Amino acid sequence: MYDAPPPRASGSATANAAGLVTPRSYQVWEGSNVFFLKGRFIFGPDARSLFLTMFLIIAPAAIFCVFVARKLMDKFSHHTGICIMVITVAFTLYDLCLLLLTSGRDPGIIPRNLKPPEPEDFDGSIDVGSIQTPQLRLPRMKDVIINGIIVKIKYCDTCMLYRPPRCSHCSICNNCVERFDHHCPWVGQCIGLRNYRFFYMFVFSTTLLCFYVFVFCWVYIKKIMDAEEINMWRAMAKTPASIVLIIYTFIAVWFVGGLSVFHLYLISTNQTTYENFRYRYDRRANPYNLGVVENFKEIFFTSIPPSKNNFRARVPQEQGLQPRQSAGGFMSPNMGKGVVDIEVGRKAMAWGEHEAAACFDIEAGLRNEATDDKDGSVDCSNLSRT
Ligand SMILES: [Zn+2]
Numbered sequence: 001m002y003d004a005p006p007p008r009a010s011g012s013a014t015a016n017a018a019g020l021v022t023p024r025s026y027q028v029w030e031g032s033n034v035f036f037l038k039g040r041f042i043f044g045p046d047a048r049s050l051f052l053t054m055f056l057i058i059a060p061a062a063i064f065c066v067f068v069a070r071k072l073m074d075k076f077s078h079h080t081g082i083c084i085m086v087i088t089v090a091f092t093l094y095d096l097c098l099l100l101l102t103s104g105r106d107p108g109i110i111p112r113n114l115k116p117p118e119p120e121d122f123d124g125s126i127d128v129g130s131i132q133t134p135q136l137r138l139p140r141m142k143d144v145i146i147n148g149i150i151v152k153i154k155y156c157d158t159c160m161l162y163r164p165p166r167c168s169h170c171s172i173c174n175n176c177v178e179r180f181d182h183h184c185p186w187v188g189q190c191i192g193l194r195n196y197r198f199f200y201m202f203v204f205s206t207t208l209l210c211f212y213v214f215v216f217c218w219v220y221i222k223k224i225m226d227a228e229e230i231n232m233w234r235a236m237a238k239t240p241a242s243i244v245l246i247i248y249t250f251i252a253v254w255f256v257g258g259l260s261v262f263h264l265y266l267i268s269t270n271q272t273t274y275e276n277f278r279y280r281y282d283r284r285a286n287p288y289n290l291g292v293v294e295n296f297k298e299i300f301f302t303s304i305p306p307s308k309n310n311f312r313a314r315v316p317q318e319q320g321l322q323p324r325q326s327a328g329g330f331m332s333p334n335m336g337k338g339v340v341d342i343e344v345g346r347k348a349m350a351w352g353e354h355e356a357a358a359c360f361d362i363e364a365g366l367r368n369e370a371t372d373d374k375d376g377s378v379d380c381s382n383l384s385r386t
């Protein structure tokens with residue numbers, strides 16, 4: 001068995017005993033992610049939208065600094081004027097850092113299994129004859145008890161694992177993500193266990209930044225009114241940049257402010273966006289709700305677990321470059337990877353055992369909601385664009 005050596009600082013390729021170059025994990029990654037700086041940063045496949053998001057923050061902040069904050073430096077006493085400028089620059093940089101912390105790190109991806117789990121592990125009553133038809137032995141769903149409430153967990157065909165509670169497969173990134181919240185097209189990354197805190201802080205900070213710019217644009221207009229003894233409209237006409245910024249931040253704050261409030265509600269009730277969309281009509285108890293204080297502690301004051309992936313680790317060539325096995329589990333052995341990657345509900349057709357699959361779903365009590373088989377398709381756009 002080949003052991004992956006610890007990742008090295010240099011990005012140079014190493015050769016194994018046979019003279020073959022062993023790739024790094026990120027080079028043979030099977031999800032749809034894109035990596036930067038040789039696997040040090042991981043983004044979703046839509047990472048390009050990050051540039052738009054950054055532009056939508058940097059551009060108004062720059063306009064504010066040049067056309068408003070710089071003028072306010074003259075209107076206020078020395079220190080106050082400088083403070084307005086420094087706070088704008090520092091807060092914008094802080095906001096961008098939070099954005100990169102949200103989108104550039106592992107959101108909580110569960111590494112794929114190379115082969116399906118052994119049915120024996122889950123079904124003690126398996127008999128020898130069943131080896132011929134292992135596909136009928138792996139249950140699609142399993143029950144686990146969380147805080148005294150039964151929670152169903154699903155088997156992921158793509159990752160070949162039973163998803164832990166709250167984990168879902170993002171159809172955009174093609175990974176199972178722990179405490180999956182949604183895939184945010186604005187940050188170009190899944191929001192999950194390891195970046196939800198930063199995501200919320202980013203959205204909240206952006207809301208504050210909008211308020212800040214909005215307020216000081218009005219302060220500047222008031223200063224012009226007082227200095228030149230003119231009415232508001234004339235003062236506004238003298239600073240078109242302020243008008244643009246007031247309109248821009250007024251519109252933006254409805255989106256980011258709305259999202260902040262929505263996530264404040266989700267945090268206080270310990271729900272993810274995915275759970276909120278999927279179970280909104282259910283009257284089942286939320287097993288994760290520990291009370292408002294504990295829920296907030298869980299999101300903001302617990303240590304974030306380390307990543308389960310080492311994207312820079314060397315992987316065995318045969319493991320990394322060969323297509324993954326698709327046989328086993330409850331899929332027919334001749335299924336290709338393309339079929340494997342289809343999500344759970346639709347895959348029932350590919351099995352050729354439609355009725356059996358339908359029974360599974362009925363037994364499992366699955367809802368035919370729009371989000372049901374589109375794990376990961378809940379995105380910011382469904383709420384309000386971030
Ligand atoms: Zn998965």
Ligand SMILES: [Zn+2]
Nearest residue numbers: 170173183190
């Ligand atoms: Zn995703």
